[in-house]
Each structure stands twice: as structure tokens, then as C-alpha cells.
Amino acid sequence: MLKLYYSPGACAMASHIALEEAGADYEVVAIDLKTGQQKTPEYLAINPAGVTPALVTDEGVLTENLVIMGYVAQTHPEAKLADNDSSFEFGKMQAFNGFLGSSLHPAIGRVLFARPPLEGEARDKALEMALAKYDLVEQHLLKGPWAMGEQYTVADGYLSVFTRWLRQANLLDASRFPKLNAHLDRVQERPAVQLVLSMEGLAPV
Template identity: 30%
Template sequence: MYTLYYSPGAASLAVHWMLIELGVPHELKKVNMEAGEHRQPEYLKLNPNGFVPTMVVDGTPLYESAALLMLLAERHPQAGFAPPPGSPQRGLYMTWMFHLSNTLQAAFKDWFYPERPAGADAVEGAKASARTRIEECWDRVEAQIRSGGPYLVGDRVGAVDFLATMLMRWSRNMPKPANEWPTLANYIARMKARPSFKTLYTREGLTEWA
């Protein structure tokens, strides 16, 4: 049994999306981040970082969205959401999971919380740096899908695509959102056309970037 602590549109979105895609039993617990519930002692017992998501798997609280996606892919191999160990695309899959998580998602953290890297006086510089790093990453994702697509790693949708699409969504209000890259625009349209995306939006009460 899975219990996902989520907040609409947050880093929990990709995990929620994959749970819907897998069709496995799960329970959702909404964390009101505006009210600071992610910093309350009850939540910190599950996730001492105070970040969303947390997913309780058979009684054990786990976190890090990319790790949760990889775990779900591993626990439900019949869905084919990760190239199996030893398969030719395994390395590329792991490379992109970690690159998106370590590099792109980290840059988004600086974009959304620009006062954190160097204080309130350095917000403009932090945002400019984050924007550059995010756009450079879209260049790389664009090139990868163009040469190795139509999905991020080959011809099957998988965990890495739910993560990538969530991050593309986060760019929607940036000066140059991901859908300004032509191959990414096509990819986003295909990912958004999945019936599970509509279910996800309804459940999370999302409307932007529908």
C-alpha cells in the first residue's frame, strides 16, 4: 500500500501521476504548504527535510521524488516504466533520472526560492543563474528527444518522462517556458494527451497548463 503526501503541482505531481498510470492502490494525503504543514512536527517525523513529497511504502516513509519514481518502476515492472537492469537503455535512463533531479530540479529550487543561495540581496543574480541553467538543460533535453526519442529514453514512456514533464510544467511562467523548444512542445502535447493527465489534474484541482 502506498500513501502519498502531496501538494497540488509540487514535486509530488510526478509520483502521483505514475501511481495513477500504474493503477495500484494508493491513498493521498494533502499537505497544506501555504499553512506550513510541511514544517510541522508530525510531517517532519515522516520527512525531516520538510519537503513534499513523502510516500509511505508498506509502513516506511520515503522521499525524493526521483527515487520514488524509480522505486515504483522497480516494484511494478510489468508497466515497463524503466529499462530493466542490463538492458541497453538502462544507463541512459539512470543518467537522465539523476540529471533531471540533481541539476534541473536543483536549478528550479533556486528559481522558486532565490533568496536561499545567497540571501535577499542576491535574488536577481540567483534567478538569472537559475534561468540560465534551466534553459541550458532544455537545450539538452530537446537534443536528446530529437535524437533518441520520441520519449526521453527511446520509444517507451517511463518514469523519466513523468519527472521531465512535471519539471517542464514548472517552467510555465518563466520568460522562456519549455514549450518554446519545438521538440519539447510536441513531447509535452503527447504527455498531456494521456488520459491519466486529466485524472491527475482533476484530483489535484489544477487548471494552469491544462
């Protein structure tokens, strides 16, 4: 059985949603980031980077949401969580996920989770840079109704993690981000997503 190490509400929710959407046989282990559980020797033995998610498989451990989501989509083709028939379309989805993981996530993470928190002009600048990444998704990358077009993919659960954070911070402005708002609502209507939220002790936002 697969085992996902996650932190409630954090980016690992994307991998959690992928597993639930796939109907995978999995269990979850919560890691408390606030108490630093991700830096304990026990967890570092699983993921030496000291971050969640980590997915334990029969073959070993996979890390990075992008990789875990791709693995789940490829090992559960019947769930159609990616275009597994076209390497090019699969690559396009992973390019979308790569942008979220390597560009948008660090940008918004700096604004919302920096310790000590950013203040004044430094925060304003960081926020401007982060919102520009959301603009790119709103205006160019999100095809609609789902991230990659007509078919729901793992990219949708991933995007919803970051739009959820923005909405919680009252920054997902309806006039600036109409498509992202509608997309988040659409994702949160999915039964698998609602189950993941309740498993993580959370509610739709």
C-alpha cells in the same frame, strides 16, 4: 495500501503520475507548502527533510522522486514504466531522472520559487543557467518521442513537471524548445496524467 504525501503542482506530481500510470493501489495526502505544513512535527516524523514527496509503503517510508518512481516501476512491472529487464537501461533512465532532480530542478527552482524572489542581474544569471539545463535535455537527453525513446517511462512524467513550470512562466519558448513543447503536450494527453492533474486541482497548461 501506498500513501503519497504530495503538494499540488509541485515536483511530487512526478511520483503521483507514476503511481497512477502504474495502476497502483494508493491514496494521497496533500501537504500545503505555503502554510509550512511540510515543517510540522507530524510531517517531519514522516520525512525529516521537510519536503514532498514521501511515499509510505508496507516496509517504511521512501523519499526522493527518483527513488519513489524507480520503486513504483519495479513493483508494477506489468505497467512497463521502466526497462525492468535491463539493469543498464534502468540505470540510464535513473541517470536522466538524476539530472532532472539534482541539476535542473534546483536551477529552475531558484528562478521561480526563491524567497525573497531573485531580481535584476541575479535573476537573469540564474535564469540563463536554468535554461541551459533545459537546452541539454532538448538537444541531447530527450530521445523522442518519449524521454528514453519509444517506450513511455516514469522519466516522462518527471520531465513534464519541469516543462509545465516553464510553460506556466511563459519561458518554454517554442523555437528554442520544440521537442520539450511537443513532449509536454504528449504527456498531458495521457489519461493518467489528466486524472492526476484533476486530483491535484489543476488543468493542463
